[in-house]
Amino acid sequence: MPATADPWDVLVIGGGLAGLCAAISARKLGASVRLIESAPSESRGGNARHARNFRAAHGAPAWHSPGVYTADEFLSELRKASAPQFDEGLAQELIADTTGLASWLMDCGVRLQDPRVGVVPFSRRTAFLLGGGKAMLNALYQTAAGIGVVVGYGAEAVGLADRPDGGWSVEVAGAERQRIAARCVVVAAGGPGADPEWLRAHFGPAADGYSIRGCAYSNGHAMQMLIEAGARTVGDPTTCHIVAVDARGPRFDGGIVTRITAIPYGLVVDRDAARVDIESHDVGRTHYARWGPRIARCPGGVAFLILDAGALERAAPTALPAISADTIAALAGTLGLDADALARALEAFNAERSGRRHPLSGPPFFAFPMRPGLTFVHYGVAVDERMRVRRRDGGTVATLFAAGMIMAANILRSGYLAGLGLALAAVSGRRAGEAAARHAAG
Ligand SMILES: Cc1cc2nc3c(=O)[nH]c(=O)nc-3n(C[C@H](O)[C@H](O)[C@H](O)COP(=O)(O)OP(=O)(O)OC[C@H]3O[C@@H](n4cnc5c(N)ncnc54)[C@H](O)[C@@H]3O)c2cc1C
Structure with missing residues (x-):
C-alpha cells in the first residue's frame, strides 16, 4: 500500500472478471493495487456471477477440456460470428492468450469441472467452472486479498481527471466517497446497457420493456467517463x-x-x-x-x-x-x-x-x-494490444487501460460465441494489469 499522500501504482475500476484479472496480474508484478467496485460485497463480481464456461484454445486434450481446439479454429469461428470490421490482429493476440487461461485461473484457486462427471455438455471449445461464475469470482477475490490488492465495495468511480505527472485522480461516490490518485488506471467496468436512459436513447422507448440479464451496476457511466477523457469508441451502440x-x-x-x-x-x-x-x-x-x-x-x-x-x-x-x-x-x-x-x-x-x-x-x-x-451491447472503447485506450485524435493514452466487456467490441462487432465473454474479460484484464504495472514501475 502506498504512503497516504502517494498515488497507487494501479487503480482498477470494476470488480468483475476483467477487473480481478487486471488487479491480480498487476499485483503479481509488484504494483500497489486498489480496486473499486460499485456493488456492495454481496453482489460483487458483475456478470460473471451468471456465467458458466469460457472459451480457450488448446493444442492437446486436458482433463477439463477434451480434444483439441486450435487458435486458428477459434479465430475462424470468430470471423463467422463477428462483423468484418473487427480488429483481427488484436483478436489473434487475445486468442493466443487463452491457451494459458485455464492454468492461470486454477493457479488463482478457480476450480474447473471435469466433463466426464456431472451434467455439463461435451465441449472441446469451452471449459466449465465448477460451482459456476460465483465460485470463480469468490476464488479470485480471495486470491486478490491474499496478495494485497485493496478492495473497496459500494465505491463508484464518477470522475476522471488527469494529473500533471501523467497519472489520474479518480472521484469516487458511494460508501467510499473520496478522490484516489493513481499512476495508471484500468477501467474494467463492463459495457453499457444496464442504464435504462442510455438504452432508451439508443433503442427507443421499446427498450423500457427489455430485461437486463446482467447486473444493474454495469451501466456504462465509466465508459462515458472514458469518452469524455478523449477515448475513441468502437462498434455500434444499437447492436446487441x-x-x-x-x-x-x-x-x-x-x-x-x-x-x-x-x-x-x-x-x-x-x-x-x-x-x-x-x-x-x-x-x-x-x-x-x-x-x-x-x-x-x-x-x-x-x-x-x-x-x-x-x-x-x-x-x-x-x-x-x-x-x-x-x-x-x-x-x-x-x-x-x-x-x-x-x-x-x-x-x-x-x-x-x-x-x-x-x-x-x-x-x-x-x-x-x-x-x-439484453446480454450486452456491441459497443465499447478502442484499445491497442496492451489494452491502452486509443484516443479519438490518434495515439493512445499511456496510463489509461480498458479491459473486458468495455473493450469487447474491438473483437466482437456482432453475434456471439459461447464462452467468449469470460475469455475476453480474463485475457484482456491480465494484459491490462501487467501493462499498467510495468508502466507504473517505469
Ligand atoms: C446472464 C449472462 C450469462 C453469461 N454467461 C456467460 C458464459 O457462460 N460464458 C461467457 O463467456 N460469458 C458469459 N456472459 C458474459 C460475461 O459474463 C461477461 O462478458 C463478463 O463477465 C464481462 O466481465 P467484465 O468484468 O468485463 O464486466 P462486468 O461483468 O460487467 O463487470 C463490471 C464490474 O464493474 C463494476 N462497475 C461498473 N461501473 C463501475 C464504476 N463506475 N465504478 C466502480 N465499479 C463499477 C460493476 O459493478 C461490475 O462488478 C454472460 C453474461 C450474462 C449477462
Whole structure:
C-alpha cells in the first residue's frame, strides 16, 4: 500500500472478471493495487456471477477440456460470428492468450469441472467452472486479498481527471466517497446497457420493456467517463445480443435461468394472438438468441410461447413455472389474449406440424410470456494490444487501460460465441494489469 499522500501504482475500476484479472496480474508484478467496485460485497463480481464456461484454445486434450481446439479454429469461428470490421490482429493476440487461461485461473484457486462427471455438455471449445461464475469470482477475490490488492465495495468511480505527472485522480461516490490518485488506471467496468436512459436513447422507448440479464451496476457511466477523457469508441451502440426471456423475470440480474429455451417445441403468438415465426425454425442450442430480436419487433415487445403437456415435458426445466389452463380459451383468458384468434393460430400451427415437430394436442395447455433480454451491447472503447485506450485524435493514452466487456467490441462487432465473454474479460484484464504495472514501475 502506498504512503497516504502517494498515488497507487494501479487503480482498477470494476470488480468483475476483467477487473480481478487486471488487479491480480498487476499485483503479481509488484504494483500497489486498489480496486473499486460499485456493488456492495454481496453482489460483487458483475456478470460473471451468471456465467458458466469460457472459451480457450488448446493444442492437446486436458482433463477439463477434451480434444483439441486450435487458435486458428477459434479465430475462424470468430470471423463467422463477428462483423468484418473487427480488429483481427488484436483478436489473434487475445486468442493466443487463452491457451494459458485455464492454468492461470486454477493457479488463482478457480476450480474447473471435469466433463466426464456431472451434467455439463461435451465441449472441446469451452471449459466449465465448477460451482459456476460465483465460485470463480469468490476464488479470485480471495486470491486478490491474499496478495494485497485493496478492495473497496459500494465505491463508484464518477470522475476522471488527469494529473500533471501523467497519472489520474479518480472521484469516487458511494460508501467510499473520496478522490484516489493513481499512476495508471484500468477501467474494467463492463459495457453499457444496464442504464435504462442510455438504452432508451439508443433503442427507443421499446427498450423500457427489455430485461437486463446482467447486473444493474454495469451501466456504462465509466465508459462515458472514458469518452469524455478523449477515448475513441468502437462498434455500434444499437447492436446487441438479445435473447428470449420469461417476461415475469426481474428487470435486472435474471441471469441464465429466465431464458426461454423451449420455443422450438411450441407455438409463438404476439399480443394479438397472431402467429410469430422466424425464417429458420432452428432447434439449435442458440435459437433463443434469434428469437430475442424477433420478440423485440413484436407489438409491445412481448410474445407468448404456447405448449402442451408433451412439449412441456421435452422442454428444459424453468425457474418460473409455466402458466397452465385446461382449455386454450381459458389460457387465452389468463394471458389476456383473444381466445378465437389463439384457437385459429393453434389450428393453423397444428396443420403444419408433422414428423419430429409434434402438434400441440393438449389439453392441458401451458404458456410462457416472453420479452427481450439484453446480454450486452456491441459497443465499447478502442484499445491497442496492451489494452491502452486509443484516443479519438490518434495515439493512445499511456496510463489509461480498458479491459473486458468495455473493450469487447474491438473483437466482437456482432453475434456471439459461447464462452467468449469470460475469455475476453480474463485475457484482456491480465494484459491490462501487467501493462499498467510495468508502466507504473517505469
Ligand atoms: C446472464 C449472462 C450469462 C453469461 N454467461 C456467460 C458464459 O457462460 N460464458 C461467457 O463467456 N460469458 C458469459 N456472459 C458474459 C460475461 O459474463 C461477461 O462478458 C463478463 O463477465 C464481462 O466481465 P467484465 O468484468 O468485463 O464486466 P462486468 O461483468 O460487467 O463487470 C463490471 C464490474 O464493474 C463494476 N462497475 C461498473 N461501473 C463501475 C464504476 N463506475 N465504478 C466502480 N465499479 C463499477 C460493476 O459493478 C461490475 O462488478 C454472460 C453474461 C450474462 C449477462
